[in-house]
Amino acid sequence: MNKTVNQKAWFFVTPVLILVAFNAIIPLMTVVNYSVQETFGDNTFFWAGVLWFQEVLNSSRFHEAMGRQLLFTFSILAIEIPLGVIIALAMPRKGPWVSVCLVLMAMPLLIPWNVVGAMWNIFALPDIGLLGRTLNELGFDYNFTRQIGDAWFTLLLMDVWHWTSLVVLLAYAGLVSIPDAYYQAAKIDGASNWSIFRFIQLPKMKRVLTIAILLRFMDSFNIYTEPFVLTGGGPGNSTTLLSIDLVKIALGQFDLGPAAAMSLVYFLIILLLSWVFYTLMMRDEEQ
Amino acid sequence: MIRRRSLIPIIYIIFLMLPIYWLVNMSFKTTNEILGTFSLFPLEFTLENYKTIFTDSTWYLGYANSLLYVMINTALSVCVALPAAYAFSRYRFLGDKHLFFWLLTNRMAPAAVFALPFFQLYSSVGLFDTHVAVALAHTLFNIPLAVWILEGFMSGVPKQLDETAYVDGYSFQAFFVKIFIPTIASGIGVAAFFCFMFSWVELLLAKTLTAVVAKPIAATMTRTASTSGYELGLLAAAGTLTIIPGAFVIYFVRNYIAKGFALGRV
Numbered sequence: 001m002n003k004t005v006n007q008k009a010w011f012f013v014t015p016v017l018i019l020v021a022f023n024a025i026i027p028l029m030t031v032v033n034y035s036v037q038e039t040f041g042d043n044t045f046f047w048a049g050v051l052w053f054q055e056v057l058n059s060s061r062f063h064e065a066m067g068r069q070l071l072f073t074f075s076i077l078a079i080e081i082p083l084g085v086i087i088a089l090a091m092p093r094k095g096p097w098v099s100v101c102l103v104l105m106a107m108p109l110l111i112p113w114n115v116v117g118a119m120w121n122i123f124a125l126p127d128i129g130l131l132g133r134t135l136n137e138l139g140f141d142y143n144f145t146r147q148i149g150d151a152w153f154t155l156l157l158m159d160v161w162h163w164t165s166l167v168v169l170l171a172y173a174g175l176v177s178i179p180d181a182y183y184q185a186a187k188i189d190g191a192s193n194w195s196i197f198r199f200i201q202l203p204k205m206k207r208v209l210t211i212a213i214l215l216r217f218m219d220s221f222n223i224y225t226e227p228f229v230l231t232g233g234g235p236g237n238s239t240t241l242l243s244i245d246l247v248k249i250a251l252g253q254f255d256l257g258p259a260a261a262m263s264l265v266y267f268l269i270i271l272l273l274s275w276v277f278y279t280l281m282m283r284d285e286e287q
Numbered sequence: 288m289i290r291r292r293s294l295i296p297i298i299y300i301i302f303l304m305l306p307i308y309w310l311v312n313m314s315f316k317t318t319n320e321i322l323g324t325f326s327l328f329p330l331e332f333t334l335e336n337y338k339t340i341f342t343d344s345t346w347y348l349g350y351a352n353s354l355l356y357v358m359i360n361t362a363l364s365v366c367v368a369l370p371a372a373y374a375f376s377r378y379r380f381l382g383d384k385h386l387f388f389w390l391l392t393n394r395m396a397p398a399a400v401f402a403l404p405f406f407q408l409y410s411s412v413g414l415f416d417t418h419v420a421v422a423l424a425h426t427l428f429n430i431p432l433a434v435w436i437l438e439g440f441m442s443g444v445p446k447q448l449d450e451t452a453y454v455d456g457y458s459f460q461a462f463f464v465k466i467f468i469p470t471i472a473s474g475i476g477v478a479a480f481f482c483f484m485f486s487w488v489e490l491l492l493a494k495t496l497t498a499v500v501a502k503p504i505a506a507t508m509t510r511t512a513s514t515s516g517y518e519l520g521l522l523a524a525a526g527t528l529t530i531i532p533g534a535f536v537i538y539f540v541r542n543y544i545a546k547g548f549a550l551g552r553v
Contacts, residue, residue, distance in 0.1 A: 003379040012374035013386065015367040016430055023427040024393050027404030090295035099541045103534075104300050106544055107307065110533025112488045112505045115526040122313060122519065123306040130309045133325055161303065168299075169544060222397040225490050243399035247491075250403050263400040274395050278388060 034260035052261035062262060064237070065245040072241055073220045076159045080216060081209065083160070084167025089201070091172055102172075105165040117229025120158045124230075144231065148238040151231050155239055158230060159223075163216060170212040174205035207281070214277040221270050242266055307530065313523035321519045336524035346525065349504035352418065353487065354532065356501065359422035361482040364429040365475060372437035373463070377446065390431040398491045401427070406495050416498045424492045429482040436481060440474025473543050480540045487533060504529060 038048040056062050092098055108116070126132035126143045131154075135142040144154040178200060186196050224243035227233070233240035233248075240248075246266065250259035313321055314336055315329040324330065340346040374380070375387060405424055406415070414420040448470065452462040468475070494506040508525050537544065 003377060005380065006378040007380050009374035009378035009380040009383070012370035016371040016390070016434060017386075019363075019367060019423070019426050020390060020393055020430055023401075023405075023424060024396070026408055027401050030404040030407060031400065087295055087299050090292045092293065092296075101296055101300070102544050103537050103541050105303065106537050107530070107534060108303055110484055110488065110530070110537060111526075112490060112529050114490045114505050114508065115529050118508070118522060118526055119306050119310045122523065123309045128321060128325060128519075130305065130327075161306065164299075165303070218395045222395075222399070224397075224399050243397055246397075246399045247402065250399075256403075259403070263397075267396060267400055270395050270397065271392055274392070275388070278391065282384075 031260045031263050034256045035264055038257055048257060052257040053265070056258055056261045056265055061245070062265075065240055065242050068238075068240065069221065069242040072155070072159075072223075073217060075156055076163070076220050077213065077216055079156065079160055080164045080167050081213065084164050084212070085171050085205070085209070087164070087168045088171035088175055089197070091168070093176060102169065105168055107165075108162050109165055113225035114229050116158065116162055117226040120154065120161075120226075121230050124154050146235055148235060151235060151239050155227055155230060158226060159220065162226065163219070166215065167209075167212045170208040171205050174208040175201060178204050210277065210281045214274065214281065217277065218270065218274055310523050311527050313519060314527045316520055316523075318518060318520050333520075336520045337528075339521060340524055340528065345502075345507060346504075349502055349507040350528070352497075352501050353493075353503040353505070356418040356421040356425070356493070356503070357483055357486040359418060360425045360429060360486045361479050363422060364426050364433045364482045365479050367426075368430055368433035368437055368478065369468075369475070372434050372441055373467070375434065375438045376441035377449070387434075390434055394428050394431040394435075396427070398428075398489065402491055402495045405492060409496055415496065416500050418501045420496045421493045421501060421503070422486075424496055425486045425489060428489075429485055432481055432485065433478045436478045437471070437474055440471050440477070444470055476540055477543050480536055480544075483536055484533070 035052055036048055036050070037045040038051070091101055111119070121129075123129045124131045124144050126136055126145075132142055132144070141147075142150050144150040182200050183196070186200060191199075222243060223241060224247065227239055227241055228244055228247075231239045233244045246259060246262055249255050249262065312328060315332055315334070317331055317333050317335065320326075320329070320331055375383065401424075409415050409420045409424070414423070444467075448466070449462065452466050457466065490503070490505045493503045497503065497506065504525065508522060
C-alpha cells in the first residue's frame with residue numbers, strides 16, 4: 001500500500017511509546033548499570049568496566065548453557081516446522097471439521113506454561129505417568145529424572161506437543177488463502193502432488209512460515225518455565241538452558257554483575273538473529 | 288469413510304489430548320490412588336480435589352487475581368495499540384521502521400532478563416503486589432504483539448475506505464470510531480485473544496511481581512506442590528481448571544484463529 005508521509009502520526013504512537021518505554025528502557029538501563037559495576041551487597045557500587053563481560057564470555061558455564069540452548073532451538077525448529085507443514089497439508093479445507101480441528105489444536109497454546117511443565121512431569125513419571133509407564137512396560141529403561149538422554153527426549157517431545165500447533169495454524173492460514181483456480185490449473189497441466197506443493201503451496205506459505213520460524217526461534221530461545229518445572233535443569237546441568245542459568249545466577253545467587261552482563265549478551269544474540277529474520281520478512285513484503 | 292490423509296490430523300490431535308487426559312484423569316483420583324495404583328481412569332471417583340479449590344480462598348482468589356490482571360492488560364494493550372497500528376498501516380513518518388522494529392525487540396526480550404529489574408522498578412513506584420503491576424509488566428510483550436497483529440489486519444483494509452469517508456464529510460474521530468473500528472472488528476477480537484493468551488500463560492514475571500494480594504493461580508500451584516508434600520491430585524485439579532478459560536476464549540475466535548496466528552498477513 002502506498003502510504004502518505006505524515007509526521008503527525010507520531011501522536012498516534014505516543015501512548016504505546018510511553019508504556020513500552022517505561023517497561024523496557026528503565027529495566028534495561030538497570031541491567032546495563034549492574035553489568036559495569038561491582039557490589040558487595042550493601043548497596044555500594046564500584047566501577048568494574050568490562051570485567052563481567054570478559055568473565056561471562058570466557059566462562060565455560062556460559063558456553064555450555066549456550067550450546068545446550070542452540071541444540072534445543074535448532075532441534076525443535078527442525079522437528080516442528082516440517083511436521084507442522086505436513087499436518088496443515090493434511091487438514092480439511094472446508095466443512096464442520098475445520099473448526100473442531102483448529103480449536104483442539106490450539107488448546108496446548110492456551111495452557112499456562114508451568115501447568116504444561118507440571119502436566120508433562122505427571123505424564124512422563126516412570127512409575128505413575130502414562131508415557132513413562134508405557135515406555136517401561138514396552139521394555140525401554142526410561143527415567144527422565146535420572147538419564148540425560150531421556151530428559152532431552154521428554155523436553156523436546158513436550159515442546160513439540162506445546163508449539164507445533166502454532167506452525168500448523170500459520171501454515172494452514174497460508175494454504176486456505178490459495179484460490180481454487182490455482183489447483184484447477186495445476187490439474188489441467190497434469191501436475192504431480194509434489195510439484196503442486198513445490199510451485200503453488202510452498203511459495204504461498206513462504207511468508208507465514210517466516211513468521212513461524214521467527215516466533216518459534218524467539219520463544220524457544222527465551223524458554224524458561226516449562227523446562228524448569230519439568231526437569232529443573234537436571235539431571236545435573238544437562239537441561240539447564242540459558243534462561244534457567246540466568247535466573248539461577250540473578251535470583252538464586254544474587255550475582256548481579258555477571259547476571260546483568262550475561263543478560264545483555266543473551267539479549268544481543270536474540271536481537272541480532274531476529275533482526276536477520278525480520279529483514280528477510282520485510283523484504284518479502286515489499287516485493 | 289475416513290480418507291487416509293485425514294489420519295494425520297487425527298493422530299496428531301490424539302497425541303495432543305493424551306497429556307491433557309492424564310491430567311484430568313488424575314484430578315479425579317485420590318492421592319493414595321495416584322501413588323498406589325496405575326489405572327487409565329479413576330477407580331474411586333472423587334471430587335474432593337475440586338472441592339478443596341473452591342472452598343479455600345488462597346486457591347479461588349488465585350483464579351480471580353489471574354483473570355483480573357489478564358483483563359486489565361488486554362483492555363490496556365488493545366486500546367493503546369489501535370491508534371499506533373493505524374499510524375503504522377497508513378502513514379510514513381520519521382523513524383517509523385526503526386520504531387516498529389524496536390517495539391518487536393520487546394516481544395523478543397527474555398522475561399528472565401527483566402525479572403529482577405522489574406521487581407525493583409515496580410517496588411520503587413509502590414506498585415509491587417498489585418494487579419496493575421502485572422498488567423503493566425505484561426504490556427511489554429503484549430503491546431508490540433497487538434500492534435503487529437492490528438497493523439496486519441488494517442493493511443488489508445483498502446485506503447479508499449478512509450478517503451470515501453472523508454469525502455462523505457466524516458471527521459477523523461467519527462470515521463475511526465463509527466466506520467474503521469467496526470470494519471476491523473475481527474482483527475481487534477484476534478488481538479484481544481492473543482493478549483489474553485500471553486498474559487494468561489506467562490508466569491515468571493507475574494510471580495516475581497506479586498506476593499500475597501495479587502498472587503496468580505499458577506504461582507499458588509507451584510508453592511503448594513513444593514510445600515505441602517506432593518499433592519498431585521490437587522495440583523492436577525488446579526491445572527485442569529486453568530485450561531478452561533483458554534478453551535472458552537478459543538471458541539469465540541475459532542473462525543479467525545488461523546488468520547490471527549498469521550498476524551493478519553496472509
